[in-house]
């Protein structure tokens with residue numbers, strides 16, 4: 001950010017306070033919600049269609065909307081990306097990561113849940129993924145985002 005979103009005055013980098021009108025902008029992480037859908041020792045992975053990290057294995061998930069609770073966002077994202085209803089299980093943790101927003105690395109708060117499919121058949125949204133696969137929990141590939149590697153590595157330790 002270089003200019004105040006309220007009055008257009010110059011602000012400089014975040015965190016910033018606009019000298020003209022007093023508006024303050026902070027560099028807070030944006031929350032994301034992701035599901036680890038587990039079945040028979042395997043987890044569901046989607047091959048990303050979009051940048052960043054197009055072509056990499058990803059977990060179903062995405063950014064929270066406005067005042068949406070991350071747990072609600074996790075269920076919504078699974079429905080949008082896979083066409084299924086999921087039920088969340090235990091939290092798999094929260095991690096701070098970074099996300100490339102059009103060349104700018106910004107902080108994200110990545111929230112993970114274990115989940116199971118409770119309704120519907122998988123029909124992958126092609127704008128999200130080119131294919132999906134059930135991958136072995138005890139031998140996960142390198143995933144699109146480092147915290148996915150961390151959370152899957154943690155699962156390997158506890159499973």
Ligand SMILES: [Zn+2]
Pocket residue numbers: 004005006007008009018019020021022023
């Ligand atoms: Zn201002």
